[in-house]
Amino acid sequence: MLLTKPSLTGQRFLRYVRVSSMLDSAKLAAGFHPSSPGQVELAKLLLTDFAEFADEVGTDYKVEWTPGGVLIIRITATPGFEQAPRLGFSAHLDSYPNGSPMVEPLMHLYKGGDLALPRCGTFVPTKVLEGREGQLIFTSSGDSVLAADCKAGMTAIMEAMATILGDNVSHGPITLIFFPDEEEGVLNVSDFSPELVGSLDVLYTADAGIPEEVDTDCYSGRSATVTITGTEAKNYEGQQVVVTVIGNDAHPGPGGERIVPAHLIAAELALYLDDECPSNRGTHYGYVLVQKIEGGAGKATMTLVANQSSEDRAPDILDLIRTQAIRMQDMHPGCKTEIDVYGSVKSENDAEDVTGIVPAAFIASEFMLALTANSGTPWKKGKDDSYQYPRLIQNVDGKTVVICIPRAYEDDRSLELVEELRACAQNISDTYDGCTLDVKVEHTYTSIAKAIAANRWCVELLHQAAAKCGFELKEKRVPGGTDVAMLDRIYDWMPGPNIGAGCMEAHALFECCSDRDLDLATRWYVQIIMLATQAQFQRP
Structure with missing residues (x-):
């Protein structure tokens, strides 16, 4: 109105x-x-x-x-x-x-308190609009910037x-x-x-x-493009599952403390599932094959194949996935997970088993979490307010690509962050045979x-x-x-x-x-x- x-x-x-x-x-x-x-x-x-x-x-x-x-x-x-x-x-x-991508702008005569928007449960917190009572405020409808x-x-x-x-x-x-x-x-x-x-x-x-x-x-900013190659599965079967993680995106500098990184939460879930029921060996659950993860802080999707064990009284692997997805919500306030289960899928190539497979999406998950565990992040700035931030994970021409932005006020510190990123990538590469992490760095601004x-x-x-x-x-x-x-x-x-x-x-x-x-x-x-x-x- x-x-x-x-x-x-x-x-x-x-x-x-x-x-x-x-x-x-x-x-x-x-x-x-x-x-x-x-x-x-x-x-x-x-x-x-x-x-x-x-x-x-x-x-x-x-x-x-x-x-x-x-x-x-x-x-x-x-x-x-x-x-x-x-x-x-x-x-x-x-x-x-x-x-x-479509913005439906709204106007509000602000009267104080949180300002609720009609979509996605979005609201403008009181502290953002403090002192603006009586002003006309423009917002989206809550589902876009x-x-x-x-x-x-x-x-x-x-x-x-x-x-x-x-x-x-x-x-x-x-x-x-x-x-x-x-x-x-x-x-x-x-x-x-x-x-x-x-x-x-x-x-x-x-x-x-x-x-x-x-x-x-x-x-002083640099951008690092990390292209990841794993050993992809050519023989698998199971149910196709897509896990969607909804987080909260914000500017990583001024608004970094408000980021709830959906893609890193998806990565954390991927590592947990691989630990419980890895694709390279059978367990009493069966196995989970993480095929790809895509997205950023606001929204990320993880596509996987869940292979149910045929053992008697084997626990339901889909229940495990659902339980752990809910656990992610409890561990990361502000995030929401959704699970969609589709029909059975089976690879066309029977020449190789899943044994020994290390998917690129798994490697990317381990890299992103290791990088943020050992450095400052937008939500917890490090030395001299510097940070590492894997901002986006995407699939480009069939390859898994992680875009990282190491940031610091001083250029020497920015270069240190780049070397830390390279070392992290090399350590992951050395850990898994047949896997590579190619790092290309561009100096974006000073x-x-x-x-x-x-x-x-x-x-x-x-x-x-x-x-x-x-x-x-x-x-x-x-x-x-x-x-x-x-x-x-x-x-x-x-x-x-x-x-x-x-x-x-x-x-x-x-x-x-x-x-x-x-x-x-x-x-x-x-x-x-x-x-x-x-x-x-x-x-x-």
Whole structure:
């Protein structure tokens, strides 16, 4: 039920979140950029919206599209203000892959307490909305992320530009950049040419949290792709069973303590079942063959074959699976398990027995649990707030692949985590004959602190603009990466403070934002652009 009418900024936000632009991990792994058609649709909508208010007042601008789907809009400075800082504002087009790709946004006039959403038993905890009584809150219906990360940012950018251009406010050179597939943490740097980056004095990324905060430091991040080969069973029979584990996903940095990792719980169940009734030898139960595990923190599925022992009075192997699945729920509050039993399955090849089989899914399970047992995790940060996180397990071209993200503020510590990961993989490989774990590491981003320290003017501009809007800006060190941090691997001189627009609890099904924050972010961005024309910020 519509309780109150959102602001113009809120109305724009609702239009954008209704465009399904969720990142597609499988398509991205296969080399597609953008990975989902909705990102192209959203970029075209942004361009249509911009052209509508810019053309109405005769704005001079140029539009570019890169081969990788990046939309670039370059706005010429007001005559006489060409020496103002060349400001860049950016937001990513994709939303985090958690839940349904279709977002059905809801509006709530918040009155206090937990805010219940209609689907999946999802609710926004009281502590998230503390002090926001009387505000209009936007959420999903509970079965998807809201996509406020990063559509809150792009909304504030667009609404600020509509104000600046519509009110004929003097401004310097401005470049807007909207780019795809950020949520995997690997920016396609080839879309950011030296000419484009060199045409900017600062690139503000509108991908932080509430407007009152700005990220001026972040992790040094790497991504490790671990491709696992086991010894697969070619002769088996039994009942096909699929165990679904529902956990809770959240941003592993700021929201790490709220993660209930469904894929690691599935891995724990897989190791238990293999210990009780392993596929490489018969027991009084029979045997369980774990064929594959797929998913991440929010949801994971484990597909297995349960072979019931033919011994007299043998215990029911399906009862064992059900009992242990329930045990996982008791051990990990916030998780839920579901079991579906299908018909009998039998391999076509009778040449080999299951004896001696070590499935890749089992190896992956042991690797993920060993890695997180010996290092910090998002939910229990380690030395210097560092952590290891096997973020995703998937099957790519018939192979089991685990995507890991070792994270630390200091680059030396990040490298230490990579070596710990390699050692863990090697130890698992040495334990099982015929099994391999191939590790490939990519440096995905570096700390933004150095470039910002050398260009403090771009943060001082933010503070002065915040004061004009009546709030005090807090600088913080974000336990994660930023979009400019990915660019700084190549363009290490580029300052890129990460500014907020209102997104709260990014990546979670109870992700939300308030109409008040969207409006405040818009007014703040307008002040940033206006103040940049003052003499103290002029380029030499």
